[in-house]
Amino acid sequence: MESRSTPNQFLRLGITLVILAVIGGGLIALLNGITGQACLNNLSSCLTNNGWNPGIAGFVPILLGVLGVATFPLLVTILLIWVERKFAARIQDRIGPNRVGPFGLIQPLADVLKLLTKEDITPTGADKPIYNLAPPFMVASVLLIWAVVPFTPYHYGVDLEIGAIYFVAVASIATLAVIMGGWASNNKYALLGAFRTVALLVSYEIPLAMALLVPVLLAGSMSMVGIVEAQGAMWFMFMAPIATLLFFISSQAEVGRAPFDLIEAESELIAGFNIEYSGMKFAMFFAGEFMHVFTNGVLMAILFTGGWWGPFAYEAPLLGFFYLMIKSSFWYFISLWVRNSLPRFRVDQVMNLNWKILVPISILNLIMMALMLRIALGFEQSAGIVVTDFFSALPRTGFLLIGNVVVLVVVWLWLGRQGRQQRQLEEMNRFSVTATGD
Amino acid sequence: MTNVLNEWAFIGVFFLLAPLLPSLPIAIAALISPRKPNAIKQATYECGLETVGDTWVQFKVQYYVFGLIFLVFDVEMVFLFPWALAYQQLDFFAFAAGLLFIFLLTDALFYAWGKNALEWS
Numbered sequence: 001m002e003s004r005s006t007p008n009q010f011l012r013l014g015i016t017l018v019i020l021a022v023i024g025g026g027l028i029a030l031l032n033g034i035t036g037q038a039c040l041n042n043l044s045s046c047l048t049n050n051g052w053n054p055g056i057a058g059f060v061p062i063l064l065g066v067l068g069v070a071t072f073p074l075l076v077t078i079l080l081i082w083v084e085r086k087f088a089a090r091i092q093d094r095i096g097p098n099r100v101g102p103f104g105l106i107q108p109l110a111d112v113l114k115l116l117t118k119e120d121i122t123p124t125g126a127d128k129p130i131y132n133l134a135p136p137f138m139v140a141s142v143l144l145i146w147a148v149v150p151f152t153p154y155h156y157g158v159d160l161e162i163g164a165i166y167f168v169a170v171a172s173i174a175t176l177a178v179i180m181g182g183w184a185s186n187n188k189y190a191l192l193g194a195f196r197t198v199a200l201l202v203s204y205e206i207p208l209a210m211a212l213l214v215p216v217l218l219a220g221s222m223s224m225v226g227i228v229e230a231q232g233a234m235w236f237m238f239m240a241p242i243a244t245l246l247f248f249i250s251s252q253a254e255v256g257r258a259p260f261d262l263i264e265a266e267s268e269l270i271a272g273f274n275i276e277y278s279g280m281k282f283a284m285f286f287a288g289e290f291m292h293v294f295t296n297g298v299l300m301a302i303l304f305t306g307g308w309w310g311p312f313a314y315e316a317p318l319l320g321f322f323y324l325m326i327k328s329s330f331w332y333f334i335s336l337w338v339r340n341s342l343p344r345f346r347v348d349q350v351m352n353l354n355w356k357i358l359v360p361i362s363i364l365n366l367i368m369m370a371l372m373l374r375i376a377l378g379f380e381q382s383a384g385i386v387v388t389d390f391f392s393a394l395p396r397t398g399f400l401l402i403g404n405v406v407v408l409v410v411v412w413l414w415l416g417r418q419g420r421q422q423r424q425l426e427e428m429n430r431f432s433v434t435a436t437g438d
Numbered sequence: 439m440t441n442v443l444n445e446w447a448f449i450g451v452f453f454l455l456a457p458l459l460p461s462l463p464i465a466i467a468a469l470i471s472p473r474k475p476n477a478i479k480q481a482t483y484e485c486g487l488e489t490v491g492d493t494w495v496q497f498k499v500q501y502y503v504f505g506l507i508f509l510v511f512d513v514e515m516v517f518l519f520p521w522a523l524a525y526q527q528l529d530f531f532a533f534a535a536g537l538l539f540i541f542l543l544t545d546a547l548f549y550a551w552g553k554n555a556l557e558w559s
Binding site for chain 2: 070
C-alpha cells in the first residue's frame with residue numbers, strides 16, 4: 001500500500017509546484033509589465049497608450065486593488081495567530097509559543113505547513129458541495145468587509161455610498177457559512193452548533209446595526225470614508241459612548257467568542273459546527289475567526305475612534321495608516337482580554353441579554369441620540385456655530401453626552417426594578433417549595 | 439457614472455476573488471496531503487458512539503420564533519438607515535416620524551415579550 005501511494009503523492013506535489021509557479025510567474029510578469037511602463041499614477045490610460053485593450057487596461061487596476069486589499073487581512077492573520085496565542089498564554093500564566101523562531105514568531109508558518117500535510121476527511125453522510133463551500137465562505141465574508149475600509153485619507157478599496165449597509169449585508173454571510181458547515185456535516189453536534197448560531201448571530205445583529213445607526217446619524221453619511229472624515233472635530237466615541245459599548249459587545253458576539261462562544265462550546269458540543277472539518281478547511285474556519293476579531297477592531301476604530309485621524313494624517317498618509325492600526329489593535333486587545341477573562345453564558349442567558357437588555361437599550365439610545373442631535377443642531381444654528389474643530393464640536397458633544405447619561409439612568413432604574421422583581425419571585429418560589437416540602 | 443460603475447466593478451471582482459483566495463490553500467492541501475480513506479475514519483464523529491437515526495431532525499420551535507422577530511427588526515433597520523442618513527437635513531417632523539416608526543416596532547417587541555415568546559425553555 002505504502003509503495004503504491006508514494007509516486008502518486010509525488011505527482012500531486014509536482015502539479016502543486018507547477019500551479020504555484022504559474023501563479024507566481026504571472027504576477028511577476030504583470031508587475032514587470034506595469035513597473036516597466038513606470039506609470040503608477042494613471043495605470044489604465046497608460047496601459048492603453050502602450051497598446052493594451054482599453055477594457056482590459058481598465059480592469060487591471062481594479063484587479064490589483066482587490067488583490068492588495070484582500071491579501072492584507074490574510075497576511076495580518078498569520079501574525080494575529082501568534083499574537084492571540086501569546087496573549088492568551090500570558091493571561092493564563094503560561095509562556096506560549098517560544099520555540100520556532102525568535103519569540104516563536106514563525107510558529108504560525110509551521111502550523112500552516114503542518115496543516116497542509118494533514119489528510120482532509122469528509123464524513124460519509126456529508127452534503128459534499130455545501131460542505132466544501134462553507135470554509136471559503138467564512139473567510140470571504142470577513143474579507144469582503146475590507147473593501148470599504150479607509151486605510152488612509154487617500155487609500156481605500158472603494159468608497160461605497162452605502163458602506164454601512166454593505167457591511168451589515170456582507171457580515172451576515174458568516175452566519176450562512178456556519179449554517180452551511182453545520183448542516184452539511186451530517187453530524188448532530190455540528191447541527192446543534194449551527195442552530196445555536198442562527199439564534200445567537202442573528203439576534204446580535206440587531207443591536208449591532210442599531211449601534212451602527214448612531215455614527216450614520218452623527219456623520220450624515222453611510223460611506224465609511226464619510227464617517228471617518230466626520231470625526232475630524234470629535235471622535236464619535238465621546239459623543240456616543242453607549243453606542244460604542246453596544247457595538248463592541250455585539251461584535252464580540254458576532255465573532256462567536258467568549259463569553260458568547262456557544263457556537264463552538266468545547267465542553268458541550270465538542271467543537272460545534274466545525275467538528276467534522278479537518279486539515280486546511282478547519283484552518284480556514286479558524287483563520288476567518290481570527291481575521292473577524294481584528295476586522296471588528298478596525299471597524300470600532302473607523303466608526304467610533306476616528307479611523308486614520310491623528311496629527312499630520314493628511315500630509316503623511318502612511319502615518320494615518322499607522323494611527324488606524326494602533327486604534328484597531330487597542331480594540332483588538334480589549335477583545336482578547338474579554339475573551340480570555342470571562343466564562344461562557346448559557347443559551348437562555350445569551351438570548352435574555354440580547355432581547356431583553358441590549359435591544360431595548362439600543363432602541364432607547366437611538367431615539368435619544370436623534371433627539372439630542374436635533375436639539376444640538378438647533379442650538380448651533382441659533383448660536384451661529386459651525387462645527388470645524390475640537391472646540392466648536394464641544395456643545396454638540398455636551399448635548400449628546402447628556403443624552404447618554406439620561407439613557408444610562410433610565411437603564412439603571414429599569415434593570416434595578418427588574419432585578420428586584422426577579423428576587424421577589426425567587427423568594428416566593430422558595431417559600432412555596434418549603435411549604436409543600438413540609 | 440463611470441466612477442459608480444468602477445466602484446461596483448471593484449465590489450464585483452472582490453466578490454469573485456474573496457472565496458477564491460481561501461480556496462487556494464485548500465486546493466493546495468488537497469493536492470499534497472495524503473488520501474487514505476476508510477469507513478471508520480469517515481464515520482460521523484459523535485464522541486465515539488455510533489450515530490443513531492437521522493441527523494436532520496426536528497428542532498425547537500423557539501428558533502423559528504426568534505427568526506421571525508429578527509426578520510421584523512432587520513426590515514426595520516433597512517428603513518432606518520436612510521432616515522439616519524438624511525436626518526441632519528430634515529426638520530423636527532422627521533424626528534417625530536422616526537419616533538412613531540420605532541415605537542410601532544418596539545411595541546411589537548414588548549408584545550412578543552409579554553406573550554413569553556422571548557423565553558428560552
